[in-house]
Amino acid sequence: MAVFDSTARKQPPAEPTFRAPPHNIEAEQALLGAILVNNEAFYRVSDFLEAKHFLEAIHQRIYELAGGLIRAGKLATPVTLKTFLPADLDIAGLNVNQYLARLAAEATTIINAEDYGRTVYDLSIRRDLITIGEDMVNLAYEAPVEATPQSHIEDAERKLYELAETGRYESGFKRFAQALTTAVDMAAHAYQRDGSLSGLATALTDLDAKMGGLQPSDLIILAGRPGMGKTALATNIAYNVAKAWSGDVRADGHMATVNGGIVGFFSLEMSAEQLATRIISEQTGIPSNKIRRGTIDEADFEKIKDVSIELQNLPFYVDETGGLSIGQLAARARRLKRQRGLDLLVIDYIQLLQGSTRRSSENRVQEITEITTRLKALAKELNVPILALSQLSRQVEGREDKRPQLSDLRESGSIEQDADVVLFVFREEYYHQMRKPTEANREKFAEWLAEGERVEGKAELIIGKQRHGPTGTVELQFDAAVTRFANLDSAHRSSY
Numbered sequence: 001m002a003v004f005d006s007t008a009r010k011q012p013p014a015e016p017t018f019r020a021p022p023h024n025i026e027a028e029q030a031l032l033g034a035i036l037v038n039n040e041a042f043y044r045v046s047d048f049l050e051a052k053h054f055l056e057a058i059h060q061r062i063y064e065l066a067g068g069l070i071r072a073g074k075l076a077t078p079v080t081l082k083t084f085l086p087a088d089l090d091i092a093g094l095n096v097n098q099y100l101a102r103l104a105a106e107a108t109t110i111i112n113a114e115d116y117g118r119t120v121y122d123l124s125i126r127r128d129l130i131t132i133g134e135d136m137v138n139l140a141y142e143a144p145v146e147a148t149p150q151s152h153i154e155d156a157e158r159k160l161y162e163l164a165e166t167g168r169y170e171s172g173f174k175r176f177a178q179a180l181t182t183a184v185d186m187a188a189h190a191y192q193r194d195g196s197l198s199g200l201a202t203a204l205t206d207l208d209a210k211m212g213g214l215q216p217s218d219l220i221i222l223a224g225r226p227g228m229g230k231t232a233l234a235t236n237i238a239y240n241v242a243k244a245w246s247g248d249v250r251a252d253g254h255m256a257t258v259n260g261g262i263v264g265f266f267s268l269e270m271s272a273e274q275l276a277t278r279i280i281s282e283q284t285g286i287p288s289n290k291i292r293r294g295t296i297d298e299a300d301f302e303k304i305k306d307v308s309i310e311l312q313n314l315p316f317y318v319d320e321t322g323g324l325s326i327g328q329l330a331a332r333a334r335r336l337k338r339q340r341g342l343d344l345l346v347i348d349y350i351q352l353l354q355g356s357t358r359r360s361s362e363n364r365v366q367e368i369t370e371i372t373t374r375l376k377a378l379a380k381e382l383n384v385p386i387l388a389l390s391q392l393s394r395q396v397e398g399r400e401d402k403r404p405q406l407s408d409l410r411e412s413g414s415i416e417q418d419a420d421v422v423l424f425v426f427r428e429e430y431y432h433q434m435r436k437p438t439e440a441n442r443e444k445f446a447e448w449l450a451e452g453e454r455v456e457g458k459a460e461l462i463i464g465k466q467r468h469g470p471t472g473t474v475e476l477q478f479d480a481a482v483t484r485f486a487n488l489d490s491a492h493r494s495s496y
Helices: 006-010 025-037 040-045 057-071 078-084 096-105 110-141 149-166 176-192 205-211 230-243 272-284 288-293 298-312 326-339 358-362 364-382 394-398 414-418 428-434 442-455
Strands: 219-224 246-249 255-259 263-267 316-319 344-348 386-391 421-426 458-466 472-479 484-487
Touching (some): 057 078, 078 096, 149 326, 205 458, 230 263, 326 364, 364 386
Parallel strands (some): 263 316, 263 344
Antiparallel strands (some): 458 472
């Protein structure tokens, strides 16, 4: 029989252990001392170091005061600083005069100031990480009734991403030689891309010529009425960008995109399988309805198999979740960029997104305004082009000329305002089929047939707005059977 020691149960519980947040008081003191001895040390760290990055409140105050004096063109020394601090302040048993003198006496050299500044900065970032983690835990334990776990995750991801983006040492002025090097590198990068473009090549030559490719941080709206082929065009562009991707491993082990790009596709309307079927149809030339019905022969199946093998290796990521909020979408896009990389984000389509606030959901115009504003901010934050699809209002159908205009953008003028580029897809062939006269009226029927030959297989991509380039119309070839857009040969082009 087991024997238990009754005295063990009577022992008091162990005292909880507390860990001090990451800090280095000596580094803070050495840096402040260097600044007080030689004010030039302040300019070695002021580009990235702020008062809030110091752990000790007195150190924050000293750094803030010294910075204010130095920026005002005055001298920051123990003598000039002591007048701004309480004389009766007790700092580890020392008064203000004694503590400032101790800092100056134990100062590091100006040469080491930047290294000490980076140490202080890095420890501050680690403390911020701990704070984010503690906030996550506390919020999970004591969540408000209206808060959802998903909103907690989104908030934590946003904070972590912001910390990751700001957790670096930024510099202020650069030598012109550095700026020149950056410009030459950008030109070399453009030279390596398809078509020698500064942005991502869409493989639609005329469109790339007018836009210079899809530019980083641009919000590009692709709009059209149902049946025009918005999703097909977005899918074509996304596939072309992903297919052209090639990367290069940098010295730090980071994979950098050299050509093409890594694509994230939010398919809010179609499933991933439907999207994959479309792409297979586009690339094999086999109509998607034949693929869905299974009315294919052995040769067709071999084509499908070969294309499927190729598609498996493409940097093309699809999220088919319906009913996403703009906050959820942003969080998932940030996660994709950090985990896999991201060069192009496609959203199909804006009207299927939800706003993140209760007030916006009460007013659809406000909701769309919030969505487009945050999409533009996300494009800048991730530094990638965002291609977002949008519906057009029905007023297009009531006009004789059904070519879309900026005023046709549905539900909110903010779409036009926030977008850097607005593209409209228009196919006269779609409306031509609806105007078919009876064959009894031979004259009109002959005119209708002649018009059909002119518009058959053609589409127009109208650039209604472009901040950094011209507007105009690009003609494309459209194969409705396989929903594929392609370049139109010069013999079939109209003049615009």
